[in-house]
Every structure is written in C-alpha cells, then in structure tokens.
Amino acid sequence: MGSFRMGARRAVACAAALVLAVTAGCTAKTPAEDSEQARNLVIGATAQPQSMDPTTQSGAQIPQALLYNLYETLVKIDGDGQIKPLLAQKWSTSPDRLTYTFDLQPKARFSTGDPVDAEAVVANIKRIQNQKNVLPLLKRQMSVVSSAQATSPTVVTVKLKRPSQTWLYDMASATGVIADPKAFGSLASTPVGSGPFAFDEWKQGESVALKLNEQYWGTPARFDHVRFRYFADANSMSSAMLAGDLDIISDLTAPEALDQFSDTSRFTVLEGTTNGEVVLGMNQGKGGNPALKNVKVRQAILHAIDRKALLDAVWGGKGQLIGSMVPPTDPWYEDLSQAYPYDQAKAKALLEEAGVTNLKLRLRVPTLPYGPSAAQFITSQLKAVGITATVEELDWARWLKEVFTDGNYDMTIVNHVEPRDIVNFADPDYYWHYDNPAFAKLVEQADQADDAQQVALMKQAGKMLSTDAAANFLWLFPRIAVTTADITGMPANATSSSFDLTTLASRNG
Template identity: 55%
Template structure:
C-alpha cells in the first residue's frame, strides 16, 4: 500500500517522523479505512456418522444419534461420565448423598449459564427433572430412569435436593446421560428444532438428510472449545463414508461401519486408527410376547444355532468382543458368559424337537445399519440349518423405531443398545423385548438398591439370569473403531457414553 500523505511528511520532516507516520499508516490505512490484518485460522471439523437424529429433542426419542451430537456438546448434565466411566462434576460443582442414600444435594456452579445468557438455576434443574415425570411424549427409557425420583426441591438458586423413593446405585449414572439433561426453561416449547442448552456449542444448522452443524458458543461459561464449527455429515453407505475420508472430505469417521476396510487407513502420516470398546451390545432381540418365542427352549435353540465367533469374523472383520449377556467389558460387573447357550446346532435341533417347534417361521426386521443387515443374513442362514425359516426385512431407521422399537411389530430384530449400564430395559414388560421375569426383576432391584460393596456380585447374578433364560441373543459388543486425520487429537479410545464428545478434541 502506498500512502501519499506519509511520503510528503517524510520529505519535509525527516526519516524519524516519516517512520512514525508510516507505522501509523499501517494501522489506520489510507482515506481513513481500517487495515486488513491477519486473521486466526478457523478450526473446523467434519465428522462422518451413520444415523441422522430424527429430532433435536433428546427427551422425545430413544435414538442414540441425538445424544451423539448434542450430549455434552450442546446440552449439559449435573454430572458427566468420562471415557473411563467415572463421574465428574459438570453443572454441579459438588454433590452430597445422605446416609440412607436416598437424598442427593447438588451445588450448582454459579458461573453456569444457558446459551441464551440466562443462569442455570436450581429451578431449571427442577423443571427439567419434573417434566420427565409429568409431561406427555417423553421417551420411555428416560421415564424409567427417573421413576425412582420422589421429589426435586429448590433449596436456593444454586442448590437443588433430589429425593429418591429408594437407594439406587445406577441413578447417578443415569443422570449423566440423556435423562439428566438440564434445559433452559424458556426454550422448552421449541426443543424439536431448536436446542436450549448450556454447552460449549450451539446448533447453527440442521440440513435434514445431510448434516448437522454446530458452532462454538461464544458466551460459554466454562472452558471454551478448541473447535469453531463442527459438521456431522451423514452417510447411508459405509463405503461412501470411507471414500470421503480417503479423499479428505471429512476429518473423522465416528465409528467405522465397514471394518474390513480398516487397512485402507494404515498410512499413519495421513490417518490415526483408534480401536477400543463401546457400550453397544449388538442384540438379536426376541419378542418374548410372541407365542412362538415364549418357550425358553426355543429361545435357547436360537442362540445355540448361531456361531457368534464366526458371525463376528464374517460381519465385523473379527473386531469386537463376544459377551453372552447384557454387559460389556467396561461394566464393573462384566464377566464372559459366552459359554451359556453356546454354539451347538445339534443341541438346538434337539431343543426345538422337545418344544414341538420343528416348523418354526420367524420374521427378522432390522434397521438398515451395516452391522444389523450383515448380521441378519448370517442369522438367517444359521437358523435355516436347524430348521427355522427366517424372513429378513430391512427398514429405514425411522420406520424401525416406529414399527419395531415403539410398536413391537416383529419376531426378531438386531440393533446395538448403546446406552451405558442398560440392564433396566429387561425389567419393563412394555419395552420392545416384552420380557417379563419376576425373578430377574427382583435380582436387578436388589443389586440396584444394595450397598455399594454388594453391587457387583448381585448384578452379576442378574446378568447371568438373563443369559440362562435366553431373554435375547447377544451377538457381540460393538467396537469403537474411529478413524481421524493425523492432525486431529483428543478422541478417546473408548466410547463410554452416548456422546461424541467434542470438548476434548483439537485440530491443527
């Protein structure tokens, strides 16, 4: 830039005065215009994912794709579960538990505020908790998790007291997830499209069928995120997601849906491959309300007809863990129960004959998710070998949620249940498993209410009851297979929560 005013002054008054004005001219510019200064590079992230949220309201649907995007990023909870499964303070700075373990007193962080600028108060906590118990249209799993709450009382602006009907070892973990989200009370009417949270990000755009875009919350009350914008981009075809990653169009594959392609990302100068575990039990769900599946011998036979190791090798490239019941390796009560109802096709045929179910025909309805559709083909073939005719029907996820999960219109299905420590699902006969076992319910309740020292052995007993009664068939624990560009850091090895937590991630 040449500025004639500075040049003329320099000639008249000497080089020092000229140097001073030349410096000023760089700051002010000619003709009174502000100069163009170097700007800091924006930190953006594009995350490839398989399933789009059906709504932006985490309390209205059990779909895990909602908290994947919103939990801990846009919405926050009183306490947060870290990647190792430990509870940490978030909106609550501290909490105390009464000696009888039924009263929880939370002290809120006085700095906490919603994206609207309004403070996070004890009244906001009470409103958020109470609406789960009183409002119509709340997702059933959240209602179940909060059923133990007797009352939520405001002590003062930053203190809230929650009273339970009985002690619960799982409740504090439950409220670290979707059930414990604290909503801005002024935004409750528009949650389906406009989140009302207190997190480090806000929703910038929801391009239905394509992407969800988050932007950093400039007024965030806590530590600012290291990313300016994050786009969750959705792919129905796992191979298309892999191609986008190889082409550099996305920065992260949130969970590899084609594990046989993992070798494509072996170049460590370009990619980082993260392998760990998740809370996602891939379950062959059995509709226990169907007459054909009420006999435990039939349910056991279905499990015994399936070679789970061969299924894992075929469907998911050997990645993952065989589990045998509704517990995963990161659960404190996990134990390998794969020997129960293990692969034994001859034994399966014998049980079917004893149950007089030698001409069994079942419908297997699965969502169009890679692990589910691939597993369905394997299951169909395995059951055909023992004389069970299976008709496979693939459904888009929205239809699966409506017809199978919510409507119970199925004989068998396959989906990963990714919510942490979700054994409670089997205590509800109205849940889509339609499992009703008084013995199991009693064992689960005893474990949940027990002294902490007795929790693990009692919960193991309940988990074993599920396996022995063949309440479902557990195919494998879904692995955490994340691919990132080599410039990305902070992605945890294990997925211990429903959140794809952006607060630890950075890009350079």
Template identity: 50%
Template sequence: MVSSTTAAVGPLRGWRWGALFAVVALLSGCMGQPPANTPAPTHTLAVGATLEPPTMNPSSSSAASIPQVLLYNVYETLVKMNPEGKLVPLLAQTWDVSKDRTVYTFRLNPAAHFASGKPVTAQAVVTSFNRIKTESGIVSSLVDQMAVVKSTEAVDDHTVKVTLNHPSNLWLYDISSTVGIIYDPAGLATLDTTPAGSGPFALQSWNKGQCVVLGPNRSYWGTPPRLDSVTFRYFLDPNAMNAAMLAGDIDVISNLQAPDALDQFGDPSRFTVIDGTTTGEVVLALNNARPAFKDVRVRKAISMAIDKRSLLDNVWNGKGTLIGSMAVPTDPWYEDLTSINGYDPSAAKKLLADAKATNLSLKLRVPTTAYATKSAQFVESALRQVGVKVTVEELDFTTWLNEVHGSGKDHPGGNYDMSIVAHVEARDLRRFTDPNYYFHYDNPTYDKQFEAADEATADELVPMMRKAVRTLAQDAAAVWLFALPNLVITKNTVTGVPQNAAALSFDLTTIANR
C-alpha cells in the same frame, strides 16, 4: 438407547462414481456459514456419521444419533461420564449423598449459563427433571430411569436436593446421560428444532438428510472449545464416507463402518486409528410376547443355533467382544457368559423338537445399518440349518424405530419376531424389567434380582448384579451377538479423541484440529 450410528460393509475396492457423486452432493449442502458479525471459523472439524438425528429433542426419541451430536456439546448434565466410565462434575461442582443413600444434594456452578444468557439455576434443574416424569411424549426409557425420583426441589438458586424413593446405584450414572440433560426452561416449546442448552457449542444449522453444523457458544461459561465449527456429515453409502475420508473431505470417521477396511487407513502420516471399547451390545432381540418365544426351549435353541465367533469374524472382521448377556467388559459386573446357551446346533434341534416347534417361521426385521443387515443374513442361514425359516426384512431407521422399537404412543412398536440393533446406553440392564419395552420380557425373578442389586450396598452391588445378568443369559431373554468396539479414524492433525466411548456423546470438548 439404540444405535443408529454404526454400520458394517465390505472393503472399498476402488473409487466408485456413486460414492464420488455422493461426496460432492454432500459437501455442497454442508458448508455451514457462521452467524452474522462473528469471525470466520479457522479451526473446523468435519465428522462422518451414518444416520442423522430424527429430531433435535433428546427426550422425544431414543435414537442414539441425537445425543451423539448434542450431549456434552450442546447440552450439559449435572455430572458427566468420562472415557474411563467415571463420573466427574459438570454443571454440579460437588454433590453429597445422605447416609441412607436416598437424598442427593447438588451444588451448581454459579458461573453456568444457558446459551440464551439465562443462568442455570436450581429451578431449571427442577423443571428439567420434573418434565421427564410428567410431560407427555417423553421416551419411555427415560421415564423409567426417573421413576425412582420422589421429589426434586430448589434449596436456593444454586443448590438442588433430589430425594429417591429408595437407594439406586444406577441413578447417578443415568443422569450423566440423556435423562439428566438440563434444559433452558425458556426454550422447551421449540426443542424439536432448536436446542436449549448450556454447552460449549450451539446449533448453527441443520440441513436435513445431509448435515448438522455446530458453532461455538460465544457466551459459554466454562473452558471454551478449541474448534470454531463442527459439521456432522451423514453418509447413507458407507463407501462414500470412506471415499470422503481418503479424499481429505472429512476429518473423522466417528465409528468405522467396516473393520475389514482398516488397511485403507494404515498410513500413519495421514491417519490415526483409534481402537477402544464402547457400551454397545449388539442384540438379537426376541419378541417375548410372541407365542413361540414364550417357551424358553425355543429361545435357547435360537441362541445355540448361532456360532457367535464365526458371526463376529464375518460381520465385524473379528473386532469386538463376545459377551453372552447384557453387560460389556467395562461394566464392573461383567463376566464372560458365552458358554451359556453356546453354539450347539444338535442341541438346538432337540430343544425345538421337544418344544414341538419344528416348523417355526419367523420374521427378522432389522434397520439398514450394515452390522444389522450382515448379521441378519448370518442368523438366517444359521437358523435354516436347524429347521427354522427366517424372512429378513430391512427397514430404514425411522421405520424401524416406529414399527419395531416404538417411538411414542402413536408408534408403540412391537411389530416383529426378531430384530438386531446395538444398544449403546451404558448399564442398560433396566430395559429387561419393563414388559412394555420392545423385548416384552417379563420375569419376576429377574426383576427382583435387578432391583435388589440396584439398591444394594457398594460391597454387594457387583455379585448381586452378576446374578441378575446371569439370569438373563440362562433364560435366553435375548441373544447377545457381540459388543461393539470403538473404531475411530482421524486425520493425523486431529487430537483429543478419547479411546473409549463410555457415553452416548461424540464429545467434542477435548478435540482439536491443527
């Protein structure tokens, strides 16, 4: 899943009128009103974010801005990923796995209800899982994650049995995220605008282009939230978001868009700075279907031409981690692979000459998030030094999703040579096994290594997955620029924001605002 919620800009130098006008306009349109006959909110939270969800349907778009708002807050899953990356019970109180690791038996919490008041039953789980496999318009990456499921059946009202085609180490982690959302079957027809979940919050209003307002689910079956109202406010101008935070008009910056602006929030009597990790790999994607990239020497040359350390220092103020492949430090199989195809412009020129690609001209199409646009300018300059001409084109995120990444049968994507985006879904190595995914990477050796690792025993998993991760690096399937840090700014009255972002959710269930 790709991130539309993180960006990077230069430091704020004074209060600009444009930023102030943007704040005023935003605030005037985002004062959500509670439903009739409900108490006025007393504990509220305003969260600054970058791009709003394009839809309220998590299964129809791969934009990370959707689960940022809805996952664990409005929608729930059988199991949940905690900030330490561990699986904990949510809708399922317990679960068992058969000795051959192909049958999972989940026992649902009998108290669980959807916001509609209907109970969360085993049949609702069956319907939710089956629709991923059978319904049209589902995001292809979700279909891939659920492809391992042979059958899902209701044993009784509160017991679900899921049978896999073969063992999978990653499947249980997958269903802690978007693919594992349990929907109220009665609300499936209107998911684009009206969520149908069982979480502690419910959608109160969506002012498109400005904000999403959540209110408490008054009939929530679990521990009630400590917030009466939460507003996600969307800022196209990152200076406006900083200005809103400094003025006290928002309570949280969900992921700081400019690490070089940290000093503005250095007063501990006003602000708390949270510096943790995320699952987001910032990837310079190579369209492996393009003739130039079918030659591994060209792919390696692109990687060798880029000084990733210098890029990180310039684009993200040195914050984050250089990684070298599709794994981040919180993954159990992570190892530092930055030396593979590392910075060596002389070697890059030789590889290009050997491949007869000395007059290469490429189009780099990126979404208008600042980490992508600033990285693109750095990449263009670096590749120019080795004789590769790069034309940078900046796209709004919806256009990028449709034309580059792909967002459904009417928008297959793939219209690019190179792109840059943060892939924020946890343990997303499976993307490189799908030649139809926008990477268009097709390597049977990697596919076999990945599948063998996914099916391996617990003792074999880490070394076998490391082998697959190393193959991606050696084959230069993409260029990994850096892993995103989790930089969150809060007012000092806000507590309970986790240090690490191990899931796609901006999880509100632990947060309070005094």
C-alpha cells in the same frame, strides 16, 4: 487434510471427492465456516437423528451429537466410565442415601444468556416426570425421585423415594439433560443448552451443525464449527475421509477398509471398546411369534448360530463375544460367552423338546451397516435347524416406529449403546417384552444395595439373562475410529452415548 480448512482447500476437497465419486457429496458451508479464521471440524457418522430432543425421541443418534456438546447434565461419564462433575461443581449424599444436594456452577449460562440456576434444573427434572411425550424409559429412571427443590439460586436438593445406585448414573445421560425451560416447546427442532457449542442447523437426512457457544461458562471449545455428516453407505464415508472431506470417522462401519488408512502421516486409527451390545432381540410379547415365549425355542436359536463365524464374516473379527447384556467395563461383568456354544444338533433337539416344527419368524432389521449382513448370515444358520426367518430391512425411522414402538416383529438386530442398559430387561413393556419377575426383583434389590452387594446381585442378574436366553447377545461392538493425523484428544474407548467434542483439539491450532 487438517481441520482448519480455507475456501480454496475446500474446493480441492470437493474436486477430489468428485473424482472418487463420493455418493454423499460435499456439504456446502456457511460463510462463517468458510472463512480463513474459522476452526472447522467435520465428523462422519452413520445413523441420523430423527429429532433434536433426546428426551422424547429414542435412539443414540441425538446424544451422539448433542450430549455434553450442546446439552449438559449435572454430572457426566468420563472416558474411564466414572461419574464426574459438570453443571454440578460438587454434590453430597445423605447417610441414608435418600437426599442429594447439588452445588451448581455459578457462572453457567444457556446459549441464550439465561442462567442455569436451580429453578431451571428443577424444571427439567419435573419435565421428565410429568410431560406426556417424554420417553417411558426416562420416566422410569426418574420415577425414584420424590421431590426436587431449589433451596437457593445455585443449590438443588433432590429427595429419592428409596436408595438408588443407578439414579445418579442415569442423570449423566438423556434423563439428566438440562435444557433452557423457555425452549421446552421447540427442543425437537431448535435445541438450547449450556454446552460449549450451540445449535446452528439441522439438515434432515444430511447433517447437524454446531457452532461455538459464546456464552459458555467453562473452558472454550477448540473449534468454531462442528458438522456431523451422515452416510448411509460405509464406503462413501471412507471415500470422503480419503478425499479430505472429513476430519473424523466416528465409527468405521467397514472394518475391511482399515488398510486404506494405514498412512500414519495422514491418519490415526483408534481401536477400543464400547458399551454397545449387538443383540438379536426376540419379541416375547404381543406382536411376536408365541413360540418365542418358550425358553427352549430361544435356547435353540442361540445354539443354532455360530457367533464367532458371524463376527468374522460381518465385522472382520473386530469386537468381543459376550453372553449377556454386560460389557467388560461394567463392575459385574462375567465371561458368559460360551454359555451357548454353536451346536446345531442341540438346537434341533431343543426344538423337538419344545414341540415346535416349521417355525417361521420375521427378522426385521434396521438398515444400519451391521443389520442386513448379520441378518442374512443368521437366516442361513437358522434354516439349517429347521427355522425359516424372513428378513425385512427398514430405515431407521420406520424401525423406531414399527419395531421399537409398535412391537411389530419376531426378531431384530440392534446395537444397544446406552451404558448399563441391562436394566431394560426388567421392564416388560420394553420392546423385547421380556417378563421375568425374578430378574426384575434382582435388579431392584441391586439398585438399593451397597456397592459390594450391587455387584454380587447384578452378576446374578447377568447370569439369569444368559440362562433364560432372554436374547442372543451376538458381540460387543468395537470402537474403530479414524482421524486425520493432526487431531488429538480422541479417546480410544466410547463409554457413553456422547461423541464428546470437549477433549478434541488440532495440532494446527
């Protein structure tokens, strides 16, 4: 079924969904969404957001729905992973790489009608620097900024404390979101940005709806209403797609269901890559088992797990084995996937060398599609080398609180989708609590280096993470998306956290 649904067609879809026993049911539409003229798009997604403000709440779920769609940034990451203009129509950098001058889009407006001027941009930069409840990661990314000034209504001058290769790249993510300063106090529930879409409604646990932003300064969106619907169960999402209740499955989390979408007259299947590293994280700080501070114990855990068999069993063989926190789309990628081959005898020997016996670990995983199934597989393999791992499944909100924030775990499994997130290992306060000054120094040197030196230094950093068994990098998450046959403009690869709606259109439109 196409994206331009009429009321009668909606009723047929709901009836079909009932026949197929779609657990999530049919989301009621507003009168505007149900009109014959409305151009509607419904997207199936997995993990639901816990807030509408990506600067104060962790997780990729908020950027997925809102980044580049509702919230805009000075620059954005395009489908090839390159930095492109957005709210800044152009920018320049001083020869010493310490001063950035941004020329803003003069017609840019927030959805309220207020101008996106230089003062608004400066207010957002200072908010990241100074507001207490902003995420520590974002504060760290913005800490390199010495000053930000509105040098004219449409020109912003930013001075850095030192040269930084990553700062402008970070400004294309949640760190660089430009929200309406008048709405700072209510962004968590009512976001206000300058993108092609404006906020419509958030049904917690069910959906996020956007509507066309009538104030948009750029090329108008091709849809009047977009709704992200959240499914805890992958089969329910597939059933909803087959019933005509969805236009897009953003990420197919049941690869074995691909055959259901083989009818090319109804569906288009896209397979590509992402930045998402599925990581078996090991807590090497307070709250974790002290044995995990021993590199030989961590290396034993890596040797004990057959990652190829894990990928085949859990994700239908879709994805790519990796050996560090570096996807192939990064310029410093090296294939380190065979650094720790599956070798149970080697794992046992390393545990013996470490003097560790009867090791018991808490494996606390989010109830995302890959988490519990991967945990059960890993538990079985660890048992074979004498490690007892007890699995506990947590909903996403609880995982964010108890694991990510409080550090109450020994091991966990999460897909990290933020671009170039290897630098998080340089922060000992990040939830893995990996504390390696040599690694942190490499990352700092690479950030200040020129392009060639940066690549060389980051290759060293990637190799150091692998050698030190900082985590078990299980596999690179694939991009498997399904659309109805009339949807066009969907990129095969996911190069940022955003599900960018600006490229999408319908042949029926």
